[in-house]
Amino acid sequence: MNVLLFRPRPDKETIGLQNVMICEPLELEYIAANIEPLGHTCTIIDMIIEKKDVTYFVKEYNPDVVGITGYISHVNIMKDYAKKAKEVNPLIKTIIGGVHAEVNPGDFESEYVDYIIRANGIRTFIDILNSLEGKNSNDEIECVYAKDRPAPKKDTSFDYRFPAREKVDAYRSKYYYMFHRNCSLIKTSFGCPYNCKFCFCRQIMDDQYFARSLENIADELEEVKETEIYIVDDDFLVGRQRILDFCDLLEKRDIHKKYLIYGRADFIAANEDVIKRFKEVGLRAVIVGLESCDSKQLDDYNKRTNVEINERAVGILKKYDVECYGTFILGLDWTWADFSALYKWIKKLDLVFVNLQPLTPLRGTDIYEKYKPRFIVREDEYEKWDLAHLVVEPDHISVRKYYWYTMVLYYLITANPVSWWYMVKKYGLHDTLKLTIGAGRVNTQYWKKLIKGEG
Ligand code: SF4
Structure with missing residues (x-):
């Protein structure tokens, strides 16, 4: 066909x-x-x-x-x-x-x-x-949706041919992730062993977790032409021994790539030696769900970390010159004091790259029912459910103020001359300009939200 x-x-x-x-x-x-x-x-x-x-x-x-x-x-x-x-x-x-x-x-x-x-x-x-x-x-076909058919079981093994990357050769030069140019994706595990309340990832695998064999992953990496590799596992840093074995295997098979991964702060904080080792074989950046600078909030999210762990993790990444892309959740009960506290904490840690997301209760997550009565974006306005729109009425401030404070935070942390100069020195003028133009477009979208004052 x-x-x-x-x-x-x-x-x-x-x-x-x-x-x-x-x-x-x-x-x-x-x-x-x-x-x-x-x-x-x-x-x-x-x-x-x-x-x-x-x-x-x-x-x-x-x-x-x-x-x-x-x-x-x-x-x-x-x-x-x-x-x-x-x-x-x-x-x-x-x-x-x-x-x-x-x-x-x-x-x-x-x-x-x-x-x-x-x-x-x-x-x-x-x-x-x-x-x-x-x-x-x-x-x-048991896994095709039918209204009254119960949800099928998810496979817990992955025995498929490697992706046909040549199918997108015509687009390849356009693919990038921030400063990671000509970046190829690889998936080495499925699901996540944790259960943060806001997280949609674990719903996808029905709370199951399994990983591909390291040999199989290395076989795939050997076939990938690009040197920048984005490992899109929900959490790649699962199992200290697995990561150490992975590093040994890269060395043994003479695989030289740069890696961008997702990893939890508690793993990084408890395994400095693993980060050091991984850096030696190509670790370049980690996207870390830091989520908050308030341990009580982290508990509420069932994140199973705390502020000290977050600080230690950021410090370790800095020590080994591994870029930290911190992701944060902006609370719906926040006032300017909370936005300001987050800014001061991020500044103290000297983080430059952050992703700020208003708490978004996606359908399927544990927090969905709690916030549903307060939705200000209809559920069928799917295009607004992008983890950047505010979809729930904030407790204490207007929607307009919420967007304004978010923009101020982005400006103070990432889009200011000091951070810009840091990026130019580290990543070069071309890539920094490209990112600046992209960030400018996002900023315009936020301005529109702010002017309209709606979710
Ligand atoms: S937020 Fe991260 S650690 Fe928590 S359940 Fe989701 S993928 Fe796992």
Whole structure:
């Protein structure tokens, strides 16, 4: 069958990380790699980069099947792509996948959507193609969403061909993550062993966690041409021995890459020697969910860390010249005093790169029901559920003030001349300018929110 896969372009309303990063569509590359050996042909279209619209590509490639992936903020766009595909040719079968579809499949119900993948994306995609070719019946595809069918079990192993990275060769030079240019993605584990209350990640794997074998990961790394590697595990720093073994294996197999990873503060704080070792074999930056400068708040989030642990972790990363990208949650009960306290704490730690997110109770998380009565953004305005819009009425300050304080914090921490000069010295003028332009676009989006004074 002729399969056309789309990665959607975010809506204009979505406050976009795509302004400071565009990463390859790894999940679509996995689909391509695993269906083509079965006799299908597959093309990936990255709509973030393409200028033409979906209709053009559907006419151009004349597919039997259109597959679309995305996150919560893409729901309406994904359904619109399916509609456009059917308008070109009603016989095209449309398949929806991605993490939001797995947790909240009902959001994609539409006369234009034929299949919603509920679990085990690659295997289920193959099952659907088999069914379309008459090799099995629709009833046998247990992981496709059907209203009254119970949620299927998630696989706890991952035995698939490596992603077909060459499928996005035409876009490759456009992919980057902040200062990590020509950056390739790799996924080495699934799920997260922790259970922070606000986190959507653990819903995706039904609280299960499993990791690929290190040898298998090294095999994949050897095939990747790019030297910048973004390991997109929810938490790569799980298991001290695993990380040490990983470092040894990189050395043994002569693999020389630079790594950007997600890691928890408590691991970093308790394993300085592991960070030192990992740095020797290429660790370049860690995205750390620091979340708060208040231990009580960290307890409320069930983060299982505290402020001292956070400070120690940031200090260790600094000591070994590993960049720390700190992510923070802005409380809904905050006043200027709380914003100001966070600013002072971040300044004390000398952090330059931060991501500030208002607490967002995504459907599927533990905190959803508690905040639902106070939503100021409708749940079907998916494009605003981007972890940057304020979706809940704040307790003590207006929406306008909330956005203003957020912008002030960004300015004081990242977008000021001192931080700018730090970036130029460390990463060069070209990349700093590129990031500055992207950040400027995000800033414009915040200004619009502030002027309108709405979520
Ligand atoms: S926030 Fe991080 S550590 Fe906590 S559950 Fe989510 S992925 Fe795991």
